[in-house]
Amino acid sequence: MSYDLLTFIWFVLLGALLVGYAILDGFDLGVGILHPFIAKDDRERRLVMNSIGPLWDGNEVWLVTFGGALFAAFPVAYATVFSSFYLAFFLLLTCLIGRAVSLEFRSKVHSAAWRKVWDIGFFLSSFTAAFLLGVAGGNIMSGMELGPKYVYEGGLLSQVYWYPLLVGCLTVSLFALHxxxxxxxxxxxxxxxxxxxxxxxxxxxxxxxxxxxxxxxWWHVPHATENIASYPVLWIVPALNALAVLNIPRAMHLGKPGYAFFTSSMVIAALATLFSVAIYPNFMLSTIDLSYSVTLENARSSVGTLQTMLIIAVIGIPCVLSYTVIIYWIFRGKVTLDKNSY
Amino acid sequence: MDVEILSRLQFAGTIMFHYLFPPLSIGLGLQLFLCELAYFRTRNPAWEAAARFWTRVFAVNFAMGVATGIVMEFEFGTNWAAYSRFVGDVFGSALAAEGIFAFFLESGFLAVLVFGWDRVGPRMHLFSTLMVFLGSMFSAVWIVIANSWQQTPAGYHIVWQDVQGELIPRAEVTSFWGMVFNPSSVDRLTHTLIGAFVLGAFFVASVCSYYLLKNKHQEVAKRCLSIALPTAMAFTLLAAITGHDSAKKLVETQPAKLAAMEAHFHTSDEPTGLTLFGWPDAESETIHFGVTVPYLLSLMVYNDPTKPVPAMDQIPEDERPPVWLPFQTFHLMVGLGTMMIGVAALACLFWYRGIYGQSRWLMWAIVFMPVAAMTANQAGWITAEVGRQPWIVYPSVQDGVEMMGLRTADGLSESVTAEQVLSSIILFGIIYSMLFAVWVFVLNNKIQHGPESAEELTEYKRNLESDSMSKNFARSGKLLGGDMMDEGTR
Structure with a gap:
């Protein structure tokens, strides 16, 4: 298999991991965002939390594996992206920690105040994590102030402006709906x-x-549409995306919530795919000089490592999918509370 | 302070905090599996009560491990970007393998382990417990392999890459299995896992001894002790053996680390003694208040009491690690390990004579053993990591060709400022302090609450069965889970 093909496969696999994470942890984060508004008493709050109780941890692993795979397949991209988003990612980590411990600790003590604190923590961390993921995505989309030798030269404030903030709002609303x-x-x-x-x-x-x-x-990130323009067949992605968006209320109206959930998952998949198509072949576009950008070609690992990793993925992915299906099957149906619940 | 010191402080702080949890998860996972296996074979409700109880403790601990572990994965990129570019081709594959083979397995089956007690049959549940335990071991496997590769790199070569006109080196894998089975990975992995098993065994023994001392949950406590004490005995001994193997190889692979651990400053033609304790002073290259046993280090390293061991003076000055810290932590670990062997042996002896329950002093000693085990685990890692300085990736020789290493100072993120690192240290300092307090509080709660008795559990299961038969699941949810004062005590 040629080096370029391997590189492309790994770009696609990373996209798949990102899609998996966004669909699966997307509803966890959405549940967290809705938690204070939907549930009215303690029993309902526990029901809401336990609806994702057995699943959120496995869903978060998609992000962890995405990080590991990015590190392995495109180390330069991993290093550059993570060090550029220094404070944003530490805030994201804070949120992921906050979400985990809020779920784990909330129902362990019989005190209204104790539970209130963790309820707030659950909401804030879910909301902020969803928002930060969008902000990071928005920044990656529009390019960043990347100087020579992959050193990020912008400050924290240059990551906070209208476009990424708008994308952040979009992810929050999408995950909340999902x-x-x-x-x-x-x-x-x-x-x-x-x-x-x-x-x-x-x-x-x-x-x-x-x-x-x-x-x-379309207005702010002109290069995003260029890839679609050069491969017109890709127009199918935004077209299907728009149809999928419209299909959500239709499915709900028809009384097919499972179909609606499938559709909102597809909306997330399509948006993540559009994101990947838009940035290709860059991981991080430099707004200072195009030649400073982190691309698939200058970020990738050696051909041997990409091959080994592909073997690991081919062995691993069927296992992962099979036990994901088993776990979701075991915890199918309406959420109930028992002695083992949160 | 500069970025290097701050980044190192941050990494040390976050990894040490993280390392409070995974060893306990691995060690407790084994104990939990053995309890559940005993239940599966005997169908004795007391064993089930024990397994359910340890599951609750396990879940709290596991959540902390997950929450603090993801920080580590991010930090390689946020704080150590140059390092990540240098090792990504090697280290990244191990980390990705950990994600695919270990994390999915453990987090998936954790759901069944924790929430599935009343949803799946005993066979499926036992299988899930085993999968969680294996998953936590696999994750140790991959991360220790990655760490060992940095200590004793193998199966790679250095490639100079043209980055915008400048040549920048990076390590690329030439042999995956050579990388995996590098000279130190098996020794260090077994020692690390055994350290975790020791902690798990003492943790269970500690809680159960506490129950005996307080006259609570006698039946469950005695059953668990019959597993925990012999395993503690076996694993403390194995820890000594694997530790010895690990240290012995250092003379070949990392002589500077060995010299630091033993505060061995001057090479001579005389046989080398072993300093039992003392206060090394790297400035004057002496050990104050030291007590040294002659011949012992030569004997331990070479199985030959007369062969001298090379000392720190063989190492170029700018490649020497700090001495005081690795010396003290290493000796602390060995001291604690020896003590644990003694205590475990004594406890086993008393147990088989049937007088364990009467010797309150011994039970109190066991109550505090998890602190010793945890301290020994941390001290061992401090020795390993400080002892390899100033290298983040050791230089090595592959097939007669010298390969460059990477200095810790050269591994930092170029774009990150000291202020940024300081603010993240403060942020995580606050968060981790709070987390630690909550963890201790909740863990203590769980332990004080203790397992159900066998009768309570049988009663609970009978109710559950009649509920499901009357097909009143919605109401049973309300009945069992509705009352806040009654529920949520998992």
Missing amino acids: GAIYLYLKTEHELQARVRRAISPLFYTFALLYVFVSLAT
């Missing part, structure tokens, strides 16, 4: 009715932001 549909599938009775009422406003917020971000990207 999480709401998930909660609708997992809950019953009054709680479910409340979730149902939230879905429409969440959908309209998301749809509005989706239009805004599309226009903003």
